[in-house]
Amino acid sequence: MKYLMDSNTYIQAKNQYYGMVFCPAYWDWLDAKFASGEVGSIEFMGQEIKAGNDDLADWAQQRSNHFIAHDDELTQSVFSDIVNFVMAQDFDPANRDNFLAKGDPWLIAKAKTMGATVVTHEATYSPATRKVKIPNICQQFDVLCISTFDLLNELKPKFILEYPDKS
Numbered sequence: 001m002k003y004l005m006d007s008n009t010y011i012q013a014k015n016q017y018y019g020m021v022f023c024p025a026y027w028d029w030l031d032a033k034f035a036s037g038e039v040g041s042i043e044f045m046g047q048e049i050k051a052g053n054d055d056l057a058d059w060a061q062q063r064s065n066h067f068i069a070h071d072d073e074l075t076q077s078v079f080s081d082i083v084n085f086v087m088a089q090d091f092d093p094a095n096r097d098n099f100l101a102k103g104d105p106w107l108i109a110k111a112k113t114m115g116a117t118v119v120t121h122e123a124t125y126s127p128a129t130r131k132v133k134i135p136n137i138c139q140q141f142d143v144l145c146i147s148t149f150d151l152l153n154e155l156k157p158k159f160i161l162e163y164p165d166k167s
Helices: 007-015 024-035 043-050 055-061 073-088 093-101 104-114 134-140 148-155
Strands: 003-005 039-042 117-119
Touching (some): 003 007, 003 104, 007 043, 007 055, 007 148, 024 039, 039 043, 039 104, 043 055, 043 104, 073 093, 073 104, 073 134, 093 104, 104 134
Parallel strands (some): 003 039, 003 117
């Protein structure tokens, strides 16, 4: 995989700009990009999405193969490095603990071991912040990090407009 997606990219797409009913082409495109080995995510992110009770959870349930294993030895080693780094910083304890309890550090660790780019909607925070954010940790571990819109600009999909049949 060249790109690993954070769960927020799926959730925000479904809730906002690529709703599953009015923009099915986006979801078909994700299927095609997974099939080509370009885009996917990790099992932890899949679990977060599947825990919902909506169309996105149903979609993810039918696509377990989109969410790859992240428990290999090398990923675990990088995950440990990320945990050690985060624990050594002056982050807000509640924010830090929330970050470490979720899939974010695993996503970064897997991307690092694969040479993949993380795709997230989180923004980079000032180095003085006490919040743990994916882009900041990616930067610390030399992992590229982009937004969904950057991903779309890089891969250049075309979502074609269709009008519903009014008969």
